[in-house]
Amino acid sequence: MREADTAQCGLAQGATRHRPAPLKGIRVVDLSKILAGPYVTMSLADLGADVIKVEHPDGGDPTRHWGPPFNGPDATYYLATNRNKRSVTLDLKSPDGQEAVHRLIAGADVVVENFRPGSSLARVFDHEALSATYPKLVVLHVSAFGETGPLRAEPGYDMVAQAAAGLMSLTGEPGGPPVKAGYAMGDLSAALFGVIGVLSALVERARTGLGQCVTTSLYESQLALHINWATGYFATGETPSRLGSGHPSLVPYQAYPASDGYFVIAVGNDQLWQRLCEVIDRADLAADPRFTTNRDRVNHRKELNAELDATLSGDTVSNWCGALKSGGVPATSIRTLDEIYSCPQTEALGMVTTVDHPAVGPLDQVAFPVSYRGSRPEVRTAPPMLGQHNHEVLAQLGYEDEAIRRLTHSVTPEPREEEF
Numbered sequence: 001m002r003e004a005d006t007a008q009c010g011l012a013q014g015a016t017r018h019r020p021a022p023l024k025g026i027r028v029v030d031l032s033k034i035l036a037g038p039y040v041t042m043s044l045a046d047l048g049a050d051v052i053k054v055e056h057p058d059g060g061d062p063t064r065h066w067g068p069p070f071n072g073p074d075a076t077y078y079l080a081t082n083r084n085k086r087s088v089t090l091d092l093k094s095p096d097g098q099e100a101v102h103r104l105i106a107g108a109d110v111v112v113e114n115f116r117p118g119s120s121l122a123r124v125f126d127h128e129a130l131s132a133t134y135p136k137l138v139v140l141h142v143s144a145f146g147e148t149g150p151l152r153a154e155p156g157y158d159m160v161a162q163a164a165a166g167l168m169s170l171t172g173e174p175g176g177p178p179v180k181a182g183y184a185m186g187d188l189s190a191a192l193f194g195v196i197g198v199l200s201a202l203v204e205r206a207r208t209g210l211g212q213c214v215t216t217s218l219y220e221s222q223l224a225l226h227i228n229w230a231t232g233y234f235a236t237g238e239t240p241s242r243l244g245s246g247h248p249s250l251v252p253y254q255a256y257p258a259s260d261g262y263f264v265i266a267v268g269n270d271q272l273w274q275r276l277c278e279v280i281d282r283a284d285l286a287a288d289p290r291f292t293t294n295r296d297r298v299n300h301r302k303e304l305n306a307e308l309d310a311t312l313s314g315d316t317v318s319n320w321c322g323a324l325k326s327g328g329v330p331a332t333s334i335r336t337l338d339e340i341y342s343c344p345q346t347e348a349l350g351m352v353t354t355v356d357h358p359a360v361g362p363l364d365q366v367a368f369p370v371s372y373r374g375s376r377p378e379v380r381t382a383p384p385m386l387g388q389h390n391h392e393v394l395a396q397l398g399y400e401d402e403a404i405r406r407l408t409h410s411v412t413p414e415p416r417e418e419e420f
Helices: 003-009 036-046 095-106 120-124 127-133 158-164 185-208 218-226 228-236 270-279 283-287 294-299 301-312 317-326 344-349 390-396 401-409
Strands: 027-030 050-055 085-089 110-113 138-143 212-217 253-258 261-266 331-333 352-357 361-366
Touching: 027 036, 027 095, 036 050, 036 085, 036 110, 036 138, 036 185, 050 095, 085 390, 085 401, 095 401, 110 127, 110 185, 127 138, 127 212, 138 185, 158 185, 158 218, 185 212, 185 218, 212 218, 218 228, 253 301, 253 317, 261 317, 270 283, 270 294, 270 317, 294 301, 317 331, 390 401
Parallel strands: 027 050, 027 110, 050 085, 110 138, 138 212
Antiparallel strands: 253 261, 261 331, 352 361
């Protein structure tokens, strides 16, 4: 990594001590697959909940096979979102499997599922029926398009949500093709709103003694994240277009080309604009009435960016970032993952932790991004092997060895249904 980048990362110290987990004593039954649901349950597990992940005996969560890359028998996609859980294999379409799941639910505080609306499993484990049957239970149902409306039964994955809910229409270069976000924003935003829903329902239960039926969807969550784009559209009636790395309401606030790559400048007010002009030795831009205020700069975005491109392309990323930082202007290189995970700031925050995996040995994980009085929730166990905890969990429910063997290996001949 470049020295200037290393210096920019800083050395603020973040603690990696562990404390008693906030959700210790809460039990979660995870009936979900892929990303949104499993990210909810991993977050709850990181916070101390005992999460039991129920998987189909024939291969388990599909993301176990979403590779390469693989690390041991499982794809890294699966390993990213399933730590701190226990895995049990049950065929949810068999009566015996359904009975076992109900035994699990009877002793649980939370159930998370993302069965496709209208599917056989959505009917068997209907979230509203579960909530009515177990009054103290918090049930979270994550769907693609929500509980009502003409699209409620449509299948969907992250890509579908990004397209249908507008994110792809706002991502990419002006005049270019639509581009999906690099992260799974449809799934992950739904997961985060799902976590909020579960936690708030648990707080409500502590007050009332009653559980709650919580629902969210990839579609609704994307709409909730439109925020400034949507309010601008409501006010003007104008459909926004793609701006590349640009900001709809601030200029300059995007990536710019240097002589050896790209870097980002974030000018959030007129004072920072004046500082930027000083640092890059362009007093003429500061004096130009087209660029005096942010409103002026937004209205003359194309002209200003042409001037900045011409000036900034004359020096390196490292030199510009160093000079802008010294001048008090927010700027950074566009770091790659190898730079990020060797950055002193990442290390100081304790954002990478290692856990022992039974098949691959030491396994690095991105830590939970919230601390409590300087301490992060502990990564207690690695993502489980398929069915790793069959005997441990089912024996606690009163099943004998032969019944456990039969339950965890039986498979119905019906085709499996995905979560959406």
